[in-house]
Amino acid sequence: MKAVHFGAGNIGRGFIGLLLSQAGYEVTFVDVNEAFVTQLKERGEYPVTLASDGQETVIVKNVTALSSVTHADEVAAAIAGADLVTTAVGVSILKHIAGVLADGISRRVAVSSAPLHVIACENAIGGSAQLKELVYVKLDEAARAKAESSVAFPNAAVDRIVPLQQHEDILKVVVEPFYEWVVDASQMIPGYTPVEGVHYVDNLEPYIERKLFTVNTGHCSAAYLGFLQGYETIQQAMEDEALTAKVREVLEETGAVLIQKHGFDEAEHSKYIDKILERFRNPALTDEVSRVGRSPLRKLSPSDRLVSPATQAYDRGLSYTALTRSMAGALLFKAGDDPEAVELQAVIAELGAEAALTKYTGLAADHPIHQAAMEQYAKLS
């Protein structure tokens, strides 16, 4: 079985590539980073170390790589012959891989009706659906018609904390032991062969919302509040009890929405929150605030981890104050090496925080969530 995986970065090597290789796939990574591509191609393997007491290292075998910059034709050929395509490039990069993916799908459907699944493993609601849209506009009518029956884009939720890596071996990756990969089975082609280690569910929404609005909402809250306190890592921030209490408050707000909306058991969800906070604290990891807070514009967007649960809380008459504190934290995330943070600060300097918040969240200035976020902004500033 053959898989093509876009993005040989942290989660790509540390989770998706590892799991697919262990499930028996030959994995071809596709990346723009020539150093990753050269090394993966030359060595055909790389090490993954679990950040736990034993520090167990697994060697991921049966891998190779192609550059999407210099070998686009070979990438399309690999897609044409693959059983599975996965991505972990960042949701804003999906538009850059859509062209070569469309080329590969066109070549494939011209000669074969064998099923192909394309799964975006990004932190977003409907990541694969977004990718499908980007790809479909590049297919001609005939290819699109054939793709409708043999190519599926099931949405997914992926969870494993993989920090930035700095090792002598550039392929080495240290990951937390926990992982979860949930795929929407209702969007798979019937008769599909399950990938060992993937959890297939008929309704993804509760899973993706629980993950994004707990792990990622809590994570960015720790990052933004931690940044304001001068902490460099999530682990340092989570040692601060007052800060952790604020992160928990946020998760209680998102939890109330999730419990009401999806019927989660309250006690079970409370344990889930405890476990997430414990994962953030993992002393065997060093996870930088700059990574976890990265791309504040994406994180402030309407369907992402802050605004979506806040609007859902508002619609249900539930509390959203702690969430607005995290939004205000995002407005104050002045990370000079993050292009989105730089853009956000420039827009705030030009138009003011109130207008910037409206521009990126879509919330009108007189919306109660917007007003609450501005109050928090004034306090945090």
Ligand SMILES: NC(=O)c1ccc[n+]([C@@H]2O[C@H](COP(=O)([O-])OP(=O)(O)OC[C@H]3O[C@@H](n4cnc5c(N)ncnc54)[C@H](O)[C@@H]3O)[C@@H](O)[C@H]2O)c1
């Ligand atoms: N790191 C985590 O803990 C984690 C966990 C779950 C989900 N995610 C999600 O996975 C995605 C990737 O995150 P990451 O932390 O691995 O980031 P990363 O920066 O480590 O990896 C992204 C990789 O994509 C490559 N890339 C960029 N443009 C490309 C292109 N046009 N074609 C092919 N490759 C390209 C980059 O060179 C890089 O190697 C994001 O959507 C993130 O939200 C990350």
Ligand SMILES: O=P(O)(O)OC[C@@H](O)[C@@H](O)[C@H](O)[C@H](O)CO
């Ligand atoms: O990748 P982002 O920028 O969407 O979010 C940063 C972290 O919260 C994220 O990468 C987590 O580590 C991951 O989602 C855990 O599963």
